Amino acid sequence: MRLSLLILRQSRAKKEVTFSSVLVLVRLPEHSGLGEIITMFRHLRNLQQVSRRTLSSTARRQLENKVPVKQKMFQEDNGMPVHLKGGTTDALLYRATMALTVFGCGYVLYALIDAALPKKKA
Amino acid sequence: MAHQAHAYHMVDPSPWPLTGAIAALLMTSGLAIWFHFHSTTLMTLGLILLLLTMYQWWRDIIREGTFQGHHTPPVQKGLRYGMILFITSEVFFFLGFFWAFYHSSLAPTPELGGCWPPTGITPLDPFEVPLLNTAVLLASGVTVTWAHHSIMEGERKQAIQSLALTILLGLYFTALQAMEYYEAPFTIADGVYGSTFFVATGFHGLHVIIGSTFLAVCLLRQIQYHFTSEHHFGFEAAAWYWHFVDVVWLFLYVSIYWWGS
Numbered sequence: 001m002r003l004s005l006l007i008l009r010q011s012r013a014k015k016e017v018t019f020s021s022v023l024v025l026v027r028l029p030e031h032s033g034l035g036e037i038i039t040m041f042r043h044l045r046n047l048q049q050v051s052r053r054t055l056s057s058t059a060r061r062q063l064e065n066k067v068p069v070k071q072k073m074f075q076e077d078n079g080m081p082v083h084l085k086g087g088t089t090d091a092l093l094y095r096a097t098m099a100l101t102v103f104g105c106g107y108v109l110y111a112l113i114d115a116a117l118p119k120k121k122a
Numbered sequence: 123m124a125h126q127a128h129a130y131h132m133v134d135p136s137p138w139p140l141t142g143a144i145a146a147l148l149m150t151s152g153l154a155i156w157f158h159f160h161s162t163t164l165m166t167l168g169l170i171l172l173l174l175t176m177y178q179w180w181r182d183i184i185r186e187g188t189f190q191g192h193h194t195p196p197v198q199k200g201l202r203y204g205m206i207l208f209i210t211s212e213v214f215f216f217l218g219f220f221w222a223f224y225h226s227s228l229a230p231t232p233e234l235g236g237c238w239p240p241t242g243i244t245p246l247d248p249f250e251v252p253l254l255n256t257a258v259l260l261a262s263g264v265t266v267t268w269a270h271h272s273i274m275e276g277e278r279k280q281a282i283q284s285l286a287l288t289i290l291l292g293l294y295f296t297a298l299q300a301m302e303y304y305e306a307p308f309t310i311a312d313g314v315y316g317s318t319f320f321v322a323t324g325f326h327g328l329h330v331i332i333g334s335t336f337l338a339v340c341l342l343r344q345i346q347y348h349f350t351s352e353h354h355f356g357f358e359a360a361a362w363y364w365h366f367v368d369v370v371w372l373f374l375y376v377s378i379y380w381w382g383s
Contacts, residue, residue, distance in 0.1 A: 065347040074189035081134035082182045097174045101144045
């Protein structure tokens with residue numbers, strides 16, 4: 001297996017989360033010559049540019065400040081308590097937690113009473 | 123929507139104190155059932171319930187503070203008192219284990235060979251991994267302070283970087299300590315030396331994990347724009363806790379690792 005270390009440099013554009021240089025460990029096919037290496041390098045550069053465009057646009061979307069939206073949602077005068085005010089997911093999670101709580105209560109009572117009663121050995 | 127004529131926070135009715143109490147019941151009873159009947163079901167159920175309770179309770183606190191604006195200055199003052207008192211209680215928790223260590227090590231019994239470390243115990247070299255661990259935690263104290271100043275100065279990117287670095291250092295400490303535990307030439311069953319060593323350092327390690335988790339939550343919140351340069355108490359609480367963890371390690375290092383060898 002032939003391995004080659006390529007150091008790729010990119011220009012740091014404004015408002016993009018990019019690295020100034022990227023270290024890439026590449027596995028080369030056996031018997032690859034200089035021509036193949038250059039082609040592979042070109043492919044990698046293209047891939048980088050595409051991923052950079054994709055990453056930066058999604059990154060910008062992900063890092064948007066959603067606090068004002070949340071503030072509006074949680075300050076809505078709908079009478080809901082804070083633990084259910086987020087929507088359906090809140091209700092599902094609450095029901096699951098309460099179900100486990102009730103079941104757990106019953107199970108612990110059973111387990112402790114069973115542990116407390118002497119068992120006759122057959 | 124605000125109908126109150128005061129600055130204090132009258133919380134909405136919440137189910138989490140109940141679910142948390144039941145979780146504690148299930149965990150403790152589950153521990154007893156595990157010891158006597160080899161079944162971990164009850165204890166596992168308790169742990170799941172505990173995790174669910176913690177997630178939802180603290181999620182609600184974030185909603186009340188960041189999204190509903192309930193954390194006014196007097197409320198924040200109360201939260202500060204609360205965190206300080208909690209950390210103080212943790213200090214007393216560790217004081218007990220240090221008391222146990224000094225009780226046994228200052229006057230070693232004839233059963234130990236009348237010496238400390240006891241006969242047959244090869245202690246860890248304090249100038250190897252333990253010293254590295256000390257450097258790691260001290261460095262993390264610097265990075266968390268850097269994060270705090272970055273938040274106060276509105277330097278978003280630096281705050282994220284320094285907070286991430288703090289967490290990485292915490293994880294590095296945990297990994298190193300786990301490796302030390304695996305490689306140690308003595309175990310928890312090796313008399314009072316083993317007991318005091320692993321219980322004290324073990325509880326400390328647990329607190330490092332808790333502190334790292336707290337900081338990780340703060341990192342997520344910082345990324346999501348929850349903190350402002352004036353109001354970021356969640357982060358401050360995490361930073362106080364982290365400094366406490368650091369100081370406990372320093373005492374552990376000097377007492378158990380260094381003097382105790």
